[in-house]
Amino acid sequence: MAPDHELDAPPWRRVESTIMTTARQIRCLYDGRLSGLGLNLSQASLLAHVEEFGADTQTSLAERLGLGRAATGALVDHLEERGLVERMPDPDDRRVWLVATTATGRKLVADINHIDADLRRELRSGISRQERQQLASLLVRIQDNLSAGLEAAAGST
Numbered sequence: 001m002a003p004d005h006e007l008d009a010p011p012w013r014r015v016e017s018t019i020m021t022t023a024r025q026i027r028c029l030y031d032g033r034l035s036g037l038g039l040n041l042s043q044a045s046l047l048a049h050v051e052e053f054g055a056d057t058q059t060s061l062a063e064r065l066g067l068g069r070a071a072t073g074a075l076v077d078h079l080e081e082r083g084l085v086e087r088m089p090d091p092d093d094r095r096v097w098l099v100a101t102t103a104t105g106r107k108l109v110a111d112i113n114h115i116d117a118d119l120r121r122e123l124r125s126g127i128s129r130q131e132r133q134q135l136a137s138l139l140v141r142i143q144d145n146l147s148a149g150l151e152a153a154a155g156s157t
Contacts (some may be wrong), residue, residue: 055100
């Protein structure tokens with residue numbers, strides 16, 4: 001018999017644990033599908049983002065993708081070694097470099113987008129648009145609560 005309230009569920013079935021487990025599973029599924037391209041989800045996300053939105057600084061990419069600057073630098077290094085992105089001087093600020101996709105990177109983004117579309121279709125199977133919108137709304141509210149908690153914690157240190 002299912003518990004009457006999620007707080008009565010064992011810890012591994014509570015909403016936070018379910019979100020974390022689901023996120024890990026999604027990540028593993030993406031990493032597995034992208035491995036055929038020699039990429040993981042972080043690398044593919046950075047490459048696809050740069051292709052969609054244009055050349056950008058590593059700092060800006062880190063902020064937009066929710067990654068640390070060092071981690072973003074390592075991703076760019078890896079993608080650059082493979083010839084998928086290149087660093088170019090920023091004409092507006094000689095102190096920074098812009099990251100842009102190469103012709104090889106642009107071709108790979110089409111494969112990334114195809115894998116992403118297939119996976120999203122699989123993940124959303126049996127879930128209506130209205131249910132997805134409701135889930136997204138609830139997750140955004142949780143993110144807002146988390147942001148407020150992180151800001152409060154940063155202010156108290």
